[in-house]
Amino acid sequence: MIKLGDFFRKIENHKEEIKVGAGVDLSTLINFTAQKGLSGLESLSGIPGTVGGAMVRNASAFGQSLSQRVLSVKVLNKDETYFVLSDKDMNFGYRTSTFLAHKDWVIIEVNLALSSGKKEDIFSRLREIRKRKILTQPISFPSAGCVFKNPSSYPAGYLIQQAGCLGLRMGDAQVSHQHANFIINKGKATAQDVLRLIEEVKKRVRDRSGISLEPELEII
Structure with a gap:
């Protein structure tokens, strides 16, 4: 695991x-960006993690993705050389990018193109997004965000709910009652608790619907 310091x-x-x-x-x-009166990232508000992590999985919400604003990315290779990728080089898709196929690359910095706007309008949009998330997501508990990718047929949360997994618990890791595609920490959940719960949810969904859920989390 690489932890980027203050320089990054x-x-x-x-x-x-x-x-x-x-x-x-x-x-x-x-x-x-909101303080600078720059718009284009508001819908991503509340998504946990860093810019680098958001790039790898092409973070998105409410119809807006990070990839829509990316101009280029500076990358460090395993031989300690730097190179730059343009937006067209990154093969962005739903919860994916070229970085998933290149585990030895380290994203150093990202160049984004945003749009000028009125600060009051941008902050109003951020408040609106937060209200929507308070109503639909368990933001009062620690989590890593949505656990599974949405299949083409039905949203993952719907499939998990239909499989009877709401409130399912392993240790202190629990499938949220508020949004079934979130696994929340009810106290002292361990990584093993979360992984066991993920596998049980996948099994129950597969047994009921025949659909194999794919995690959107990067499990190391």
């Missing part, structure tokens, strides 16, 4: 373009 937590902007280190929390970036 810088944010710079020039007009509507943003250069952000991969170690910056996504929430920090969104607050920074």
Whole structure:
């Protein structure tokens, strides 16, 4: 596991373009851009993790994805050389990018193109997104966000609920009653608790619907 230091937590902007280190929390970036009157990332508010992590899985919410704003990415290779990828090089898709196939690459910084807007409108949009998430997601408990990708047939949360998994628990890891595609920490959940619960949910959904759920979490 690689932990990026303070050097990778810088944010710079020039007009509507943003250069952000991969170690910056996504929430920090969104607050920074809102303060600068730059729009385009509001729907990603509340998604846990860093900018680098959001790039790997192409974070998205409410019809808006990070990939829609990416211009280029600076990457460190295993031979300690740097190179730059354009947006067309990254093969973005639903919860995927070229980085999933290149585990030896380290994202250093990301260049984004945003849109100018009124600060009050941007913050109003952020408040609206937060209200929607409070109503539909268990944000009062620690979690890693949505656990499974949505199959083409039905949303993962619907399939999990139909399989009778609401409230299913392994140790202190529990399938949320509020949103079935979230596994929350009710106290002292371990990684093993979460992994066991993921496998049990997959089994129950497969047994009931014949659909194999695929985690969108990166399990190391």
